[in-house]
Amino acid sequence: MEYIFDEALGWIVYKARLLMKNKLQKTLKDYDITTEQWVILSGLYTKEGYNQKDLAKRCLKDRAALTRILDILERKELIKRENSSNDRREFLVYMTDKGRNLYEEVLPMVIKMNQENGSVFSESELHQLKDLLNKLILNLE
Template identity: 50%
Template sequence: MKYSHDENTPWLIYKARHLLKKRIQNKLKDYDISSEQWSVLNTVYMKKGCNQITLAEILLKDGATITRILNILENKNLVIREKSNHDKREYLISLTDYGLDLYNKTLPVVLQNTKETDSIFNDNELKQLHYLLNKLVLNLE
């Protein structure tokens, strides 16, 4: 029995993820932000005042990874962590003015990247791809 990467679904998904990440990394490098850092910025923008646990759940990351990324973003003056009024053990994350400015500058880059990626497929293929990936996700959860 042979094992071919070209016919292996997990490998093809991993390879596509790797290439997609590499592509967006190249487009964001001039802004001194990684794709992971941008994902955190985006989530903080969308979920203003969320905590680290929420970030980890949304982004499918462990707590240590989220803490590491937040430390980097905080050192770059892109986010701030403030203690919650409800729970002194909880920190709520917000964008700084500089973080919001960077987010607004990079959002068109990310949207254009998504548009370019989606353009690989026609409308029906894209709908089918989304359907199949969602089906895979639902059956793996």
């Protein structure tokens, strides 16, 4: 069996991810946030009060990377960490009003970008692509 790097599934998925990430980063630059920070804000927008361990899992970050990102977001006053009432060693993470406002301001541009990215596919192709990638993800977890 021949291995052709440019045709490897891992490479194709990685390349698509990188190109989409770079496109998103250009938009986020005007708002002084990175794609990594956007992912954390997105994770918090729908459900606040995550502990850092669960937030790291939800956003696919290791705990050290998450801590660094949270430190930056906290300095920018976009999130706040509060002590858990259940465990003094645990912090719960919440968006501030400033963070929520920023998220809501940027979200329409992110939605538009996602629509543009998906516009090269028909609706059924896009649905099939998502199904296939989710199938791959379930197999890898």
